[in-house]
Amino acid sequence: MLQDIADGAIRIQKIVTHLKDFARPNDDILGTTFSLNDAVQQALDLLVHPIKKKTERIETDLDKDLPLIVGNSQQLEQVVVNLVLNALDALPDRTHTVRIITRFDQPANCVELRVEDNGIGIPREHLQRIFEPFFTTKLDRGGTGLGLFITYKLVKAHGGALSFTSEPGHGTVARVQLPLGERVDHV
Numbered sequence: 001m002l003q004d005i006a007d008g009a010i011r012i013q014k015i016v017t018h019l020k021d022f023a024r025p026n027d028d029i030l031g032t033t034f035s036l037n038d039a040v041q042q043a044l045d046l047l048v049h050p051i052k053k054k055t056e057r058i059e060t061d062l063d064k065d066l067p068l069i070v071g072n073s074q075q076l077e078q079v080v081v082n083l084v085l086n087a088l089d090a091l092p093d094r095t096h097t098v099r100i101i102t103r104f105d106q107p108a109n110c111v112e113l114r115v116e117d118n119g120i121g122i123p124r125e126h127l128q129r130i131f132e133p134f135f136t137t138k139l140d141r142g143g144t145g146l147g148l149f150i151t152y153k154l155v156k157a158h159g160g161a162l163s164f165t166s167e168p169g170h171g172t173v174a175r176v177q178l179p180l181g182e183r184v185d186h187v
Helices: 002-023 036-046 048-054 073-089 147-157
Strands: 032-034 057-062 069-071 097-105 110-117 161-167 171-179
Touching: 032 036, 032 073, 036 048, 036 057, 036 073, 036 097, 036 110, 048 073, 069 073, 069 171, 073 097, 073 110, 073 147, 073 171, 147 161
Parallel strands: 057 097
Antiparallel strands: 032 069, 097 110, 110 171, 161 171
């Protein structure tokens, strides 16, 4: 019983920390021009240990001619961190792969980030709820249900779109599309 109370307190602390980070304005870096590839690389640098723990195979395919985007690089780095951590959590063992891809979608005038895994996939009934605050399938592992909710809000605040496709037993693709050439004043 005491362990349950301690676990609950830790979960509450994580939730409060996530909410404070999300609510905290960061006016110093709003509307800066940056490379999404740099945000991806910085996120991967932060995730060296979780990556080594979860997989032997992480692949990157970053478009060398990717146009710069305008926004908050730290917030988009957080988007990458959250998506990669979710992909890592979906891997059943270290032989499975996470792949991070960036591309310029010229017809849509946007840059695209895809985080793909060949893990366990997301059941359809969960896929419909993944952006709901506090929805988690990882409660037993400390999940707060805020990671994808916050990720979705950050992408939307940048004028972008976040979508998932998944096939249970075969993996998941998270797709972020971010527009070019629009100044973001309220991230």
